[in-house]
Amino acid sequence: MRSGLRNGQRSGGPLSDNFRPRTSSIHVCTQQPTRERRQVTFRGCQHLRFRLRMQHGRNVLGQRGMAAIDQVLRSAPFLQGSGEGVDIFWTTGMDGAGQMKHFVENDGYNVFRLPVGWQFLTNGAATGDIDEVNFAEYDDLVQACLDAGASCIVEVHNYARFNGKIIGQGGPANDQFAALWSSFASKYADNDKIIFGIMNEPHDVPDINLWAESVQAAVTAIRQAGATSQLILLPGNNWTSAETFVSNGSADALNKVTNPDGSITNLIFDVHKYLDFDNSGTNAECTTNNIDNAWAPLAQWLRCNGRQAFNTETGGGNVASCETFMCEQVAFQTANSDGAFCVLASFFTLADDIV
Known part of the structure; x- marks a missing residue:
């Protein structure tokens, strides 16, 4: 479980840098991407997330737990008329x-x-040299996703680090990070159902402008690898918190990131925000809908700057307070979107995380 910290900060938890593809986050988007820049604040879908504990192929929740999940999926009011999604940790x-x-x-x-x-x-090297055996294991999941008819977010889950050292700021150089993304993106460059998630939850990054340069290196590498039209998700500092995305300088810094042709087409900000008191995503009860402290200020900035955001993580316990606050949050996001906004709701009280 993640340790809870205030103001959008969360511990990276027990996930190691060598995170293996045993975990799948399932996102849902029902609307086609729009290229109209100044008319849209958010994009994506409405989305539901569960964390299911699996041990040796056995679902620890059992039939009653799965029945509870099915009931929530079918009854959650914020899923009406839109896509549904679920995270399965295995x-x-x-x-x-x-x-x-x-x-x-x-x-x-x-x-x-x-x-x-x-x-x-x-295979442990801070390079772009893909280990084909390991990649084949990961690609099995991607191909299964594609074969199922879905789109797939392929995401590097390193918190802006390699073995604890920050990319471009004491850790691997930007050209090493770019080499990774060049190799990785080239595997999927001709598939328009792939979405590239540059990095999960950067945090405690000393210089956000230097981090933006690292992100720029990755974006350029992805586009030059032939993936010229797919969505790319750009994460900010402080666990890419929606609450501090503007105030900590992430928005302004990442706003300078462009495609090689100078455009910002399909470059989308990646933001997270949970609904419990410390924004850790580990407490059963919810205490906020995040509107006044996060979504309203962010929506104003996005609208003024003609940008879009993708809320790839949010959530709370499977309790009444969370249902209320989640519905309020999603209603606000929907009102400030073209119907293409992604909410990842985590009903984490159903089971523990698997890492």
């Missing part, structure tokens, strides 16, 4: 391909987020 023995196929065919999910560690992709 360990060895779980049928990931079968699960994705099931969720697409039976529940209409259409985007899966598949995080992986840099070290896993390169």
Whole structure:
């Protein structure tokens, strides 16, 4: 479980830099991307997330737990008229391909987020040299996602670090990070159902402008690898918190990141925000809808600057307070969007995280 810290900060928890593709985050988007820059604040979909504990292929929740999940999926008011999604955290023995196929065919999910560690992709080297054996294991998940008819977010899950050292600021140089993304993106450059998540939750990055340069290096590498039209998600500092995305300088710094042709087409800000008191995503009760402190200020900035954001993580416990606050949050996001905004709601009290 993650440790809770205030003001949008969260511990990276027990996830290691060598994060293996045993965890799939399943995202859903029902609207086609729009290229109109100044008319849209948010994009994506409405999305539901669960964390299910699996041990040796056995679902610890059992039939009652799965029935509870099914009930929430079918009754959650903020899912009405939009896509649905679920995160499944699994360990060895779980049928990931079968699960994705099931969720697409039976529940209409259409985007899966598949995080992986840099070290896993390169077998421990801070380079762009993809280890083909390890990549094949990860790609099995991606191909299963694609075969199911869904879109897939391929995401490097390193918190802006490699073995604890920050990319471009004492850790791997930007050209090393770019080399990774060049190799990684080239694997999927011709597939328009791939979305590139540059990095999960950078935090405690000393210089946000230097981090923006690292992000720029990755974006340029992805586009030059032939992935010229897919969405790319740009994360900020402080666990890419929506509450501090503007105030900590992430928005202004990342606003300078462009495609090689100077455009910002399909470059989308990646933001997270939970609903519990310390924004850790670990407390059962919710205490806020995040509107006044996060979404309203962010929406104003996005609208003024003609940008878009993708809320790839949010959530609370499977309790009445969270249902109320989540519905209020999603209603606000919907009112400030073109119907293309992604909410990742985590009903984490159903089970513990698996890492």
